Amino acid sequence: MQIIIITTLVIAVIGIVVGAGLVFxxxxxxxxxxxxxxxxxxxxxxxxxxxxxxxxxDALAAAIAAGNASVNACPVGGAxxxxxxxxxxxxxxxxxxxxxxxxRCKGSCDVTxxxxxxxxxxxxxxxxxxxxxxDCTYGCxxxxxxxxxxxxxxxxxxxxxxxxxRKKCVGCxxxxxxxxxxxxxxxxxxxxxxxxxxxxxxxxxxxxxxxxGCIGCMLCTRQCESDAIHVxxxxxxxxYENCTQCGKCAEKCPVKVIxxxxxx
Amino acid sequence: MKSLxxxxxxxxxxxxxxxNQFLGICSFLGVSKQMKASASLGGAVIFVITIASAVAxxxxxxxxxxxxxxxxxxxxxxxxxxxxxxxxxxxxxxxxPGVYKALGIYLPLITTNCAVLGVALTxxxxxxxxxxxxxxxxxxxxxxxLAIVLLASIRSRIREEDIxxxxxxxxxxxxxxxxxxxxxxxxxxxxx
Numbered sequence: 001m002q003i004i005i006i007t008t009l010v011i012a013v014i015g016i017v018v019g020a021g022l023v024f025x026x027x028x029x030x031x032x033x034x035x036x037x038x039x040x041x042x043x044x045x046x047x048x049x050x051x052x053x054x055x056x057x058d059a060l061a062a063a064i065a066a067g068n069a070s071v072n073a074c075p076v077g078g079a080x081x082x083x084x085x086x087x088x089x090x091x092x093x094x095x096x097x098x099x100x101x102x103x104r105c106k107g108s109c110d111v112t113x114x115x116x117x118x119x120x121x122x123x124x125x126x127x128x129x130x131x132x133x134x135d136c137t138y139g140c141x142x143x144x145x146x147x148x149x150x151x152x153x154x155x156x157x158x159x160x161x162x163x164x165x166r167k168k169c170v171g172c173x174x175x176x177x178x179x180x181x182x183x184x185x186x187x188x189x190x191x192x193x194x195x196x197x198x199x200x201x202x203x204x205x206x207x208x209x210x211x212x213g214c215i216g217c218m219l220c221t222r223q224c225e226s227d228a229i230h231v232x233x234x235x236x237x238x239x240y241e242n243c244t245q246c247g248k249c250a251e252k253c254p255v256k257v258i259x260x261x262x263x264x
Numbered sequence: 265m266k267s268l269x270x271x272x273x274x275x276x277x278x279x280x281x282x283x284n285q286f287l288g289i290c291s292f293l294g295v296s297k298q299m300k301a302s303a304s305l306g307g308a309v310i311f312v313i314t315i316a317s318a319v320a321x322x323x324x325x326x327x328x329x330x331x332x333x334x335x336x337x338x339x340x341x342x343x344x345x346x347x348x349x350x351x352x353x354x355x356x357x358x359x360x361p362g363v364y365k366a367l368g369i370y371l372p373l374i375t376t377n378c379a380v381l382g383v384a385l386t387x388x389x390x391x392x393x394x395x396x397x398x399x400x401x402x403x404x405x406x407x408x409x410l411a412i413v414l415l416a417s418i419r420s421r422i423r424e425e426d427i428x429x430x431x432x433x434x435x436x437x438x439x440x441x442x443x444x445x446x447x448x449x450x451x452x453x454x455x456x
Contacts, residue, residue, distance in 0.1 A: 003332060006331055007333055010328075011339070021347065029354045
């Protein structure tokens with residue numbers, strides 16, 4: 001009986017001493033941090049997964065407070081967390097809109113011609129070897145290097161073209177770096193009207209290699225009421241900040257290359 | 265003096281904490297992706313285990329053993345080591361931000377590492393006194409650092425090799441770790 005009492009007392013004393021020690025050191029060695037940093041840290045999920053590219057939630061909070069990372073840098077927290085952090089950092093909801101990846105190529109097997117059937121390649125080695133899988137020298141190679149790096153399993157190669165499943169995409173941008181042809185861009189998640197081609201050749205040449213490619217006919221620019229779509233280098237591109245998503249350009253496009261993205 | 269050197273060599277090589285006693289496997293496999301990170305973790309582990317063995321030894325010799333509370337040592341050690349690491353972390357953050365930057369993020373990871381607790385308990389089991397405990401802790405931590413840095417360098421080589429598809433990722437790391445463990449068994453033949 002005596003040993004139980006002694007044990008309880010000793011453990012309690014150790015606990016109190018240790019707790020007091022922690023409180024004392026916490027006060028004594030308190031480091032003043034940016035108020036916003038701790039507020040941002042509160043909003044983050046706190047599982048230190050490192051998906052943002054920083055060492056942990058603390059490191060990301062410090063980077064956001066210092067302005068080195070965007071308020072939506074946490075892919076786990078998503079929009080709700082970005083919203084809260086945006087309030088702390090005094091940025092509007094517009095700025096915290098998430099982005100998703102988009103593959104700017106529509107050259108599936110039925111609209112362009114496959115030059116050969118290659119097995120066991122990845123996109124980068126195909127580019128290094130100078131292979132054109134399809135006739136188009138700008139289009140998707142379809143080996144899925146982007147799909148291989150995607151941590152969310154959000155990219156599928158369907159019919160020779162990579163496509164992003166928007167629901168799964170967190171906008172981390174790893175695929176953007178992985179694509180040797182630079183086909184993938186991050187677009188604001190709410191935008192549906194996107195030019196799905198990267199071919200900078202002139203119209204007749206595009207026609208030869210792909211029936212779905214942008215021919216640079218400028219019809220879309222004339223349709224646009226908000227001056228959001230322009231043709232440069234024989235390729236239409238949309239300025240997302242001006243675009244109102246009216247879809248008139250997509251209606252008028254003769255090759256139907258301006259589309260709502262697939263896999264929505 | 266000779267016995268202290270012997271304790272360090274025993275801790276680092278013959279009874280290597282990871283490869284021979286299979287403690288602290290989690291961070292051994294988890295943080296060995298990059299050489300720099302694993303070296304930083306190794307530094308933090310040396311720091312924490314040395315301090316933890318010192319404190320645990322004092323606590324056992326002057327509080328637990330005299331009161332006959334031998335059976336509570338696991339719980340007391342967990343409590344004290346966890347708090348100790350927190351205090352050390354706060355102390356470092358204030359006094360030397362440079363060291364904190366290098367080791368800081370790994371300190372909380374080590375708080376509950378079973379290697380730290382394992383060393384404290386083994387010291388008591390082996391009947392080491394204060395000095396011997398500190399040296400044993402230091403040796404063991406050096407052994408951990410050695411193992412994790414070796415694995416990190418093996419993994420950096422693995423990345424450039426053409427590994428058969430089913431073995432890519434975790435399996436080849438486990439196989440490498442197992443081969444390292446077999447290699448370290450060779451040290452058990454050392455005698456003085």
